[in-house]
Amino acid sequence: MSKYWSDAVTRLTPYVPGEQPKESGITKLNTNENPYPPSPKAAAVINNFDTDRLRLYSDPDCTQLKDAIADQFSVNRNNVFVGNGSDEVLAHTFAAFFRQEHPLLMPEFTYSFYPVYCDLFDIESKKIPLRDQFELNLDDYDQPNGGIIFANPNAPTSRAIELGDIEALAKRNTESVIVVDEAYVDFGASSAIELTQRYDNVLVIQTFSKSRSLAGMRVGYAIGHEDLIDGLERVKNSFNSYPLDMLAIESCVAAIQDNDYFAETNQKIINTREWTTEKLAELGFISLPSKTNFLFTSHRFLEAAELMGYLRSKKILVRYFSKPGIDNFLRITIGTQEEMELLVSTLEQHPDLFK
Ligand code: PMP
Secondary structure (H helix, E strand, C coil): CCCCCCHHHHHCCCCCHHHCCCCCCCEECCCCCCCCCCCHHHHHHHHCCCHHHHHCCCCCCCHHHHHHHHHHHCCCHHHEEEECHHHHHHHHHHHHHCCCCCCEEEECCCCCHHHHHHHHHCCCEEEECCCHHHCCCHHHHCCCCCCEEEECCCCCCCCCCCHHHHHHHHHHCCCCCEEEECCCHHHCCCCCHHHHCCCCCEEEEEECCCCCCCHHHCCEEEECCHHHHHHHHHHHHHHCCCCCCHHHHHHHHHHHHCHHHHHHHHHHHHHHHHHHHHHHHHCCEEECCCCCCEEEEEECCCCHHHHHHHHHHCCEECEECCCCCCCCCEEEECCCHHHHHHHHHHHHCCCCCCC
């Protein structure tokens, strides 16, 4: 803490460094990364990269990547914004669209960075409770608002909502921007990208970090009406934040074009998710229906915090949130089949599980 800090900076909680451990031999099921390597085509781009080219700056407009994303989703280049991870795209989104006379609405339990951005950009927000079993019901968002943001599927609750509900919300809220964070959409939910072509107030944000296995490249993007994209470009340019580096641009082009590999790895993760859900149920866990690459699960009688500590002592990292209301849940990333077998067999050895 420093006397020079603004109130917003004083309120910030730095990211817990323990979530990205440096030691080896750890089974890492805590930050929803993909257990499979990126597309071999993306790897080939990196391996064959002529490093002499790094002398020059990368394309400030990232045209090649915007075109590849636009092609993939049948939209135009001017419907696409790219940034250093969807976290940066989100930051620009908060700065661009949510400063109004009414609060920004978001689910009570959702991606933890949304409130952080509200603090940082001095945006008033209102948390809307989830329904039974953490269900997101967009009828609850019919109230004066200066914008609406939610993740679909939601994190950390893993549940998804229907496109029809998002469309109805877009129709009812023509004065504000509705942001759909689709970080996990490829693991079984439906994308709202098609709505962006019919509703100028819907902005969809996706990432290369999860279903494209490129978390380390830090690339995310937004798709929406050209006026929304223009707003994001203005914010980005006023921060003078530089676009993506050459390797990020070119490897992501290859990754987004490799639909076969994408389908194959996503299906493997979905199959492993279903297997894990069943196995955990046999051990007394109740998991919410997941459309993501993680499970949000609680045990019938063992406490989540204790279980997290037990698994950590066995070098398996899972995520625990101490927030009241979700403090008896674990969020477990779906790893490879072998990693999940290790998780299950480790849990089976928990001394109190079958008492
Ligand atoms: N949105 C949600 C819901 C997330 O869980 C995450 C990653 N944890 C992000 C956005 C940010 O992802 P990235 O910056 O890696 O694209």
